[in-house]
Amino acid sequence: MISIKNPAQLEKMRKAGHLLYEVMQKLQEVVRPGESTAAIDAYAEELIRRNHAVPSFLGYRGFPASICASVDDEVVHGIPSEGVTLREGSILSIDCGLILDGWQADSAFTVPVGEISDSLRRLIELTRQCFFEGARAAVTGNRVGDIGHAVQTLAEGRGFGVIRDLTGHGIGRNMHEDPSVPNFGDPGTGARLRPGMTLAVEPMISLGGWHVRQMDDGWTIKTLDGSPCAHYEHTIAIMPEGLPEILTLPGFVWE
């Protein structure tokens, strides 16, 4: 069942989103060649707890860290490790969530590690654009399928692959709530979007195909063809009128 948040609840999610934005900004600053993903994870946990919040990923269904750190062809759910040291020319996707005063926020981005190729730069930028294209479709009266259709049309129109096995989701008191928000689909299908719905829209886009495989650690998802993959995510709130509020991007104004 899809939950509708009232203004007081949305305000709490707004505060959680603003805090997560601050955390993500700081995490971005420590991504550099030679850094381990475990160090970034430890820093994330420290930042979250210092601000009286709780890392939502840690222990979620057994996940062992506060962030997902996914490198190159790792789509999502990469487990931070002392043994994973970032290399020049790679791309790193960081996915992070927190709970503040009982309400969740979820966000992700992909960033270069040092200097990267033009194709990787285009992948990162296109994935970010896919989020905003999908979010533009997230208006009262539209349906969940309109979001995925917008993402898919943009990505596949430019020759990129849209990951299908994992989706965005509703979010609120729980990390994963109804509805599922795929990054593909037919327009005019799925649940109707209503004011007060809060969604995590998160395109995962590859330079090649969309098939994935799960690694033996039970978490890490990689592209089957080894193509690099980027991820971009924000928590959004459907508004009574107009475009959604992006809760994890405070101060953002739609053009």
Place this chain on the structure above:
Amino acid sequence: MPMKPEIKPGLAVISRMGRDKNRVFVVLYEVDADFVMVADGQGRTLARPKRKRRKHLMATGREFPDIAEKNRNGNLTDHDLRMALASMQNPPQDPA
């Protein structure tokens, strides 16, 4: 953190393994934690649904709650299934 959509009754799914790979079905009901029963109203009718492992199915993002409801009430038909699946414009295909 993205989620893997739940394979549940009424969901349109694509087979990823077996002779029916790439065919689209609707989940009729759950057998247990590992298996569900699926049908498409033509190759796999309600009289002869297919038992599939959840991990061999990919969610399409299209749900047909009316199909699940009719199945629960015992008045679902193969025609209903065919019409539902025909309404899907672009089911994701395996390019391989």
